[in-house]
Amino acid sequence: MGSSVTTPPAAPPPAPAPSSPPPAKDAAEGSATWRPVDRIGLAICWALGLLFCAIAVAVVVYLLIQGITYLKPSMLVTPAAAGFSQDESGGFSDAMAGTLIVAVMGISIALPTGVATAVWLVEYGRPIALARIAESTIEAIAGIPSIVLALFGTVIFSSTALGFLSRSSEGVVFGRSFFAASAMLSLVALPLIVASTREGLNSIPRHVREASYAVGKTKAATTRRILLPASRPQVATGAMLGLGRIIGDTAIIVVLLGATQNFAPVEGASFPLNYLRGAGTTLTNFVYEASPTGNLNQPEKAYAAAFVLLLMVLALNAAVDVIHRRARKVGTWSS
């Protein structure tokens, strides 16, 4: 793996700087003997590193201040309403619920598909040609702009065959629903889950599989009982990264869920289905529409919603960190 002078890939808790012994690389060589050009380069490194930190801190602090100023608890429980001032126009509870629905539905499509694809690629992968094609397909999906996925979604979900997934009147299928948006969002998360799961499966050494075959397990049973449990941290990391992409995506929501700021349940369907078949909104869509360039133009609400969204992203990041740390405590196969 990495060289002896590099830092570990996953982030451990910040070390107490002054008391800890200096890392080996600093003991090996300081920059004092370097030529001026090299030292300028190192200074640029420091400056850019600090700039990155400053940008991150600025984003968090700015949204924190704006969020605390404008976020009222009532916004979290009242749906958006039509109104002339920002006091009358309600909150964004529908948007929050929409984000949760989309996240749950999207990940529940993407996770099984992604894990299954990764298992096939790593454990089976024959014929080789198909494996190469599948691999490049996943890479290509990772690179497809979400706005293109959204446009493709309008084609499939407006077809009459899939009319039962959204609102339709007189044979014209509306094509905007939670089903449509979640299905397309799952494609956004898929490559991340596949990549992460593959990494986990690849890190399991061969002898573990051979030991399982030797006691008479089939390949399928080995995968299910040994390999997938062993790569659970990576699967979970992939799922978290995928979730982050799903809740952060705006283009697909704007195109496939609708420009409304409230749930628009379909009449004549039973309870969960009428909402899922109807149009709705999510936090990203709300921020987009409520920003000064959007149709609502309620910047205060946009700050509040963006703050809630940022908290979700921070929570997901923290979850990834926790998973990493736990996985490292358990140790890896090679050590």
Place this chain on the structure above:
Amino acid sequence: LNEEYSPEYGPRWSDQRVERMLGVLVCAVVGLLLAMIVTVFVRAWPSFSHNGLAWFGPGGSVDDQLNAIFLSGQAGAEYVYTFHAWPLIWSTILITGGAILIALFSALFVAVFIVEFAPEWMSNILQPVVRFLASVPSVIYGLIGVVVLVPFIGNHLISEGQKDSVAGVISLTGYSLLAAIVVLTVMIAPLMVSIFSDGLRSVKPGWVEGSLALGVNRWRTTWKIVVRTARPAIVAGTVLATARAIGEAVMLAMISGSVGFAPNPADGLIFIYEPSRPLAPTIVKNIDQLSSPPANATLFAIATVLLFSATLFSLTGWLARRSMRKYGSA
């Protein structure tokens, strides 16, 4: 654990069966991608066939053309497809290119810093920071761009004289190339940093030690040995980030100015203050027009261009990263 076996028939989830099921699923994913490429292209065909190569060329106002295309979709009128996308393409090239150049420079330095030079506490801070910056939703960057960066550029960086000098052509409000490039750089640089630092880490330590043993200092060793060996990763990261940048729609729709205008570098530095609109935001801004058949074809034509360029870039990046496996110990 007997539940995997039924007494009469042997393993219930036999290998052949599982392999076939997973294979079918993988084929379905591949098929979906092919279906997507074909569908998008078929939908776009009327727009391409009416314009030919002039589709990519300059000529007239893009916004007027889009409007005419949309209106011709109303009942009774004959469909109009005339569309010359050059201002949109040029804006995409300028914004993406500018952001990639700045991000490449800064991401390379930051990745080298994280992997080789940062003290342990600093890289322990920087790595979560990079991961965080990469995971912030684009709409939040867009919001901050609109409420902080755009007014700052409009009020402080652009002088009144500059505004007056182009008043007859376009109004400078702060929604500009500069704002778009800055925010896009912040969005894609973290992605590049993470791919770059993976590449830098996988360089064999022996090569580094060999160079150090020859008396080359650590800084030069890093640039001459580590960075050169990790070149495929640097190409891969740059190309993948380009794919991401080309497809960025919502953030750019918010801060690029949303005017079908081609800023001209020949006008001097003022061009970075001019508004424009890249390809992807054009789809977002005109999404209401999907119901009009000619507008539908035009938007899908834009999507085709995005799809092909982004796929090309991401496959190039994938190939570059594969070639990386030849080196390194990873």
